[in-house]
Amino acid sequence: MIPTTQDIIDVGQQLFWACLVLSMPTLLTALVVGVAISLIQTVTSIQEMTLTFVPKLIAVVGVVCLAMPWLIEFMTAYYEECMAMFSSYY
Numbered sequence: 001m002i003p004t005t006q007d008i009i010d011v012g013q014q015l016f017w018a019c020l021v022l023s024m025p026t027l028l029t030a031l032v033v034g035v036a037i038s039l040i041q042t043v044t045s046i047q048e049m050t051l052t053f054v055p056k057l058i059a060v061v062g063v064v065c066l067a068m069p070w071l072i073e074f075m076t077a078y079y080e081e082c083m084a085m086f087s088s089y090y
Contacts, residue, residue, distance in 0.1 A: 003089050011082070018078045022071055029063040030056050 037052045064071075 001089055007085075007089075011085070014078070014082075018074070022074065025063050025067045025071075026060050029059050033059045 033056045034052055037055055041047060041051065
């Protein structure tokens with residue numbers, strides 16, 4: 001069976017959704033920590049640029065460590081789904 005245009009669009013949409021879901025924990029963590037540190041810097045009038053880097057780094061690494069089992073499970077399920085779909089074409 002030859003894949004149709006709709007099949008290719010579906011694969012692209014699933015890929016986009018998977019990238020969005022996999023990147024969301026780290027991006028949201030960096031956003032929340034960045035806004036919190038910016039508020040603290042504004043209130044205290046400390047304008048040190050490197051002050052935001054270390055807390056963001058620690059928070060993102062922590063979230064990645066905590067979410068790693070879920071991220072791997074999600075990627076594995078996506079891979080298995082794609083391979084099953086691709087194998088049905090030949």
